[in-house]
Amino acid sequence: MTDRRIYLDNAATTFPKPKAVLARMVETYARVGVSPGRGSHDLAVEAGDLVDDARARIARFFGAPDPDRVVFAANASDALNTVILGLVQPGDHLVATRLDHNSVLRPLHHLAERGTISYDLAPFDERGFVDPDAVAALIRPNTRAVVMCHASNVLGTVQPIAEVARRCAAHGVPLVVDAAQSAGQVPIDMTAQGIDALAFTGHKSLYGPSGIGGLVLRPGIDVATTRFGGTGSNSGSLVHTQAYPLRLELGTLNLLGVIGLTLGIAFVEGLGLEALHRREMALLARLRDGLAAIPGLTLYGAADLDRHVPVLTTNVADVDPQDVGAILDGDFGIAVRVGVHCAPLVHRDLGTDARGAVRFSLGAFNTAREIDAAVGAMRTIAGPRSRTTG
Ligand SMILES: Cc1ncc(COP(=O)(O)O)c(C=O)c1O
Numbered sequence: 001m002t003d004r005r006i007y008l009d010n011a012a013t014t015f016p017k018p019k020a021v022l023a024r025m026v027e028t029y030a031r032v033g034v035s036p037g038r039g040s041h042d043l044a045v046e047a048g049d050l051v052d053d054a055r056a057r058i059a060r061f062f063g064a065p066d067p068d069r070v071v072f073a074a075n076a077s078d079a080l081n082t083v084i085l086g087l088v089q090p091g092d093h094l095v096a097t098r099l100d101h102n103s104v105l106r107p108l109h110h111l112a113e114r115g116t117i118s119y120d121l122a123p124f125d126e127r128g129f130v131d132p133d134a135v136a137a138l139i140r141p142n143t144r145a146v147v148m149c150h151a152s153n154v155l156g157t158v159q160p161i162a163e164v165a166r167r168c169a170a171h172g173v174p175l176v177v178d179a180a181q182s183a184g185q186v187p188i189d190m191t192a193q194g195i196d197a198l199a200f201t202g203h204k205s206l207y208g209p210s211g212i213g214g215l216v217l218r219p220g221i222d223v224a225t226t227r228f229g230g231t232g233s234n235s236g237s238l239v240h241t242q243a244y245p246l247r248l249e250l251g252t253l254n255l256l257g258v259i260g261l262t263l264g265i266a267f268v269e270g271l272g273l274e275a276l277h278r279r280e281m282a283l284l285a286r287l288r289d290g291l292a293a294i295p296g297l298t299l300y301g302a303a304d305l306d307r308h309v310p311v312l313t314t315n316v317a318d319v320d321p322q323d324v325g326a327i328l329d330g331d332f333g334i335a336v337r338v339g340v341h342c343a344p345l346v347h348r349d350l351g352t353d354a355r356g357a358v359r360f361s362l363g364a365f366n367t368a369r370e371i372d373a374a375v376g377a378m379r380t381i382a383g384p385r386s387r388t389t390g
Contacts, residue, residue: 006334006370011153011181011311011361013203013210017260018267018364021207025260035252038232047255054262055245061265062179062198062216063189069217071248072258076180077103079199079215082248083176084108084147086223092144094119095173097130098345099152099159103199104178105345108147117144121345128155128301136167145174145196150182154346154359155301156284156311158186165194174221180204180213184268185277185309196221202257205309207264207364212257215248223248271364280310280362283371287360288312290375296382300350300357310362313341316382321358324381328358332377336360 007015028050036047055067064070073079084107088094094111096104098121111117120138124130135146146168151158161177168175174196179188183198184205190198198216202208217223229250231241241247268276288302296317302308316324325338339356340347347353360374 004333006332006366006373008360008362008366008370008374009335009337010363010366011204011309011359012337014205014207014363016365017209017264018207021260021263021267024263025209025256028259029256033255035232036255038252050262051253051255051258054258057262057265058214058216061188061269062183062200063191063193064198064216064218065191066217066219066244068244069219071215071217071245072253073199073213073215074211074254075203075213076178076199076201079201079213080104080147080176080178081107082226083197083199083215083217083223084111084145085226086248087145087174087176088117089144090116091142092117093140093142095122095135095138095143095146095148096120097122097124097135097148097159098349099124099128099130099155099157100147100149100343100345101153101178101180102342102344103180104147104149105343122148124152124155124157124346124349126301127304128152128157129307130159130164132160132163132167135164136171139168139171139173143171143173145176147176147178149178149180150188151179151185151309151311152301152343152346153181153311154313154341154343154350154357156181156305156308156313156361157301158182158307158309161195162193165196168196169194181309181311184265184273185280187273190216190218197223202261202264205268205363206261207267208261209257209264212254212261214261217244276364277310280364280366281305281308283362283366283368284308284310284312286368287362287371287374290371291378294375294379294382297378300352311359312361313357313359314378315352315355315357316378319381321356324358324378327381328374328377331380332373334374334377 055070201213231246
């Protein structure tokens with residue numbers, strides 16, 4: 001076991017967080033960690049200004065025209081629940097895809113089980129991409145929205161969102177995008193790409209802390225309030241504030257999270273999103289090439305890394321993924337994700353639903369040396385056959 005752990009589970013959450021993000025987060029919270037927008041004292045005003053600046057920065061980052069339509073949430077799952085539950089009416093139909101994460105599939109399943117909605121799922125091809133025409137073919141007169149992931153958390157494939165958006169617009173159906181894996185990895189411009197609602201999480205490639213994320217809406221899409229509480233405005237009324245963004249927020253904001261998210265986005269912008277992505281994808285190609293040379297490994301959807309985030313999923317023939325994970329962790333100090341990765345239908349379609357798979361995912365702080373160590377460890381796990389031939 002090596003001294004230094006090698007963290008290759010960045011699709012779960014990026015780790016470590018940039019030191020400057022952590023330090024400035026604590027420093028700022030220590031200075032103005034009061035309840036923003038609640039009260040007129042200087043600190044509350046300053047905290048409120050931080051939150052306003054954060055909304056503006058996030059709107060800019062995602063190409064959204066209106067900072068007031070940046071709604072904070074606990075994470076992408078929370079944001080997806082907010083938008084899905086706030087959009088649907090009884091009798092509606094939704095379209096999603098078989099690539100989607102449980103944070104999309106479970107709300108849909110729940111609503112369908114209760115008889116509120118029906119839904120259909122578009123398939124993905126053998127390379128891990130959804131065909132925009134297959135999505136469009138599922139749209140019905142009562143389709144309320146198309147909801148789908150931008151990047152798959154199992155296969156890493158980046159979906160043709162703008163093409164899907166064009167078809168949705170032609171049918172007058174809003175497109176809701178789950179950007180949990182893509183935000184901070186690939187440029188997102190909601191206006192240019194035609195995305196109506198974007199759910200994101202702060203703790204992955206935006207390098208913020210866990211517990212903060214959001215929902216960004218384009219003007220013109222209205223989401224009903226489905227949870228209610230204090231907002232710090234119109235406090236004399238029993239009706240939840242209907243103006244955005246408070247319409248979809250409740251209770252005291254996670255200010256520490258908002259500060260950290262803003263700093264995380266500044267970190268990505270400072271290094272350059274495309275430069276960061278290019279570097280991580282070069283390391284992913286090194287990993288893919290190294291693993292591809294090991295007999296007995298199956299690599300899922302990694303033949304062409306062109307439209308990918310730095311996620312690579314594999315299995316070693318005859319070795320249970322749980323065992324692979326345990327050996328990587330225990331013998332080599334390498335942290336990966338194993339099992340079924342919260343996207344059960346992807347695993348069903350890949351034939352990995354019984355045991356799951358081994359997922360490597362990269363972040364800003366990984367190095368070529370770490371990738372080579374991971375390849376070497378996988379060669380050892382794959383057995384003598386690979387050591388003599390590989
Ligand atoms: C594609 C996708 N969607 C949604 C989520 C949910 O993100 P969070 O756990 O931050 O809510 C994840 C997290 O792994 C994901 O990979």
